[in-house]
Amino acid sequence: MTDYASYPDAVRAIKLGAADYLPKPVYRERLLELAHDLLKLPSAVRNRGKSLFKRISCQALYVDKMARLVGPTDISVLILGANGTGKESVAQSIHGYSERCQMPFVAVNCAVIPRELAPSMFFGHVKGAFTGADTNREGYFGRTEGGTLFLDEIGTLSFEVQSMLLRVLQENTYMPVGGNREKRADVRIISATNEDLSKAVREGRFREDLYHRLNEFEIRQPSLAECKEDILPLAEFFRERFSKELRRETAGFSDGAKRLLLSYPWPGNIRELRNKVKRAVLVSEHPLLSGEDMDIHFEMTSVKDTLYEEKKESPALSLRDDTQEIGRIRLAVEKAKGNLTEAARLLGVSRVTLYAKLKKYGITELYPNKSTGKK
Known part of the structure; x- marks a missing residue:
């Protein structure tokens, strides 16, 4: 500071x-x-007044529609999606659409909860329950009373903690550590994971009965690469936010930066976009942020191996392929300094195939002039 x-x-x-x-x-x-x-603290109480960014892509609008649909109910929701896709934002939207919206929204990072401390952290403890318990302390369920408890990375909980959590969901009651009186749990549960929980159930790592308790309603949060329409509006949202926070004067993104933002595959999703824009706001010496400011790099070593590999992903994830291919083509041409023959060699394809790809994706600024043969 x-x-x-x-x-x-x-x-x-x-x-x-x-x-x-x-x-x-x-x-x-x-x-x-x-x-x-x-x-990476285990929990945080989110500010009710904090506004969420409204996305415009079809996939994101569908997720919001599902959040509106399930919000007014007390159904347990399981949100699936890769790291950094904004699963907590979906949970906050569900909470905002519910009748509990004026009550606490407590987010818990299950991945960092020690197994030995889990009972106290979830259910609280009474004074004298163990060495160091100098006062009564509420757990996550007590802090969330009447509100929504968001359990992120739910798949990382140990089997013992899963059993404790299952009992609360079944009985709607819990006992603080060292206590002798049960408390009622008036809490709505929303959980999230980037793991295949059904596979974890088959492998015996996750309780099947808990899985069905948590998965009364499932929402899949798409990757950022699947929501191309959201990339530039999100980048602009983060630019304005960090310009204020870092007290930097910025006016937008250069055309080159916009093309780079749209062609990059964003393996780290929204979290990566947020960090790249924040860096750009901090280091840029000009009002317009450039691609160099954001320090975005494609992995050149994977260009030849993955450009035309057989698609093995599910239909829902295959939407990323075109975006990644465009990015690799642009990178190859950049590395070849505009020489399309050399770019084709780097990509492991023929020059004719590269021309066809340029035409397919409408990358006209790289397509050679037919009359001169020059770029």
Whole structure:
């Protein structure tokens, strides 16, 4: 933190390994959010007044439609999706559409809950229950009373903790550690995972009865590459947000940066986009953010091997292929400095095939002029 925010200091701090850079005054909500992200704390109570970005892609609109549909009920929801796709935002939307919207929304990162402390963290404890228990303490269920408990990375819970959680969902009651009186659990459960829980059930790593309790209604959150229409609006949203937070004057993205944003496959999804835009806002020396500012790099080593490999993904995931192929073509042409013969060699295809791909995807700025034969 600094009282004298400056661009050189910020860049130097980031290069030396700082995770973030906060100019004073430091606002409490921003500091707590950052601390939660950096320390990966097990839980956080989300601010009810925080607005969520409204996405426009067909896939995202369908997810929002499902959230609106299931929101007013008390049905348990399981949200599936890769890391960084915004599963917690879907859970917050469901909470916002529910009658519990004025009550707490508590997000719990199940992956960092120690098995030994899980009973106390979930159900609380009474004074004297164990060494160091100097006061009564509420657990996640007590803090969420009347609201929504979001269990992220639910597939990482140990078998013992799964059993405890199942009992609460079945009986709607729980016992604090060291207590002698049961408490009622008036809590709506939303869980999320990037794992195939049905496979975990078959392998004996996840309880089948708990799986069915959690999966009364399933929502699949698509990857960012499947929602191409959302990429530029999201990037603009993050640019405006971080321009204010970092006190940097920015005006938008260059045409080259926009093309790069749309062609990059975004393996880290929305979280990666957020981080790249934040970096660009911090390091850019011009109002328009460039691709170089965002430090986006395609993996050249995988270009030849994966450009025309047989598709093995499910139909829902195959929408990413065109986006990845366009990105690899652009990268190959860039590496070949515009020489399409060399670019075709790097891609492992013929020059005629490369021409066909350029025409298919409408990459006209790389397509050679028929009269001159030059790019």
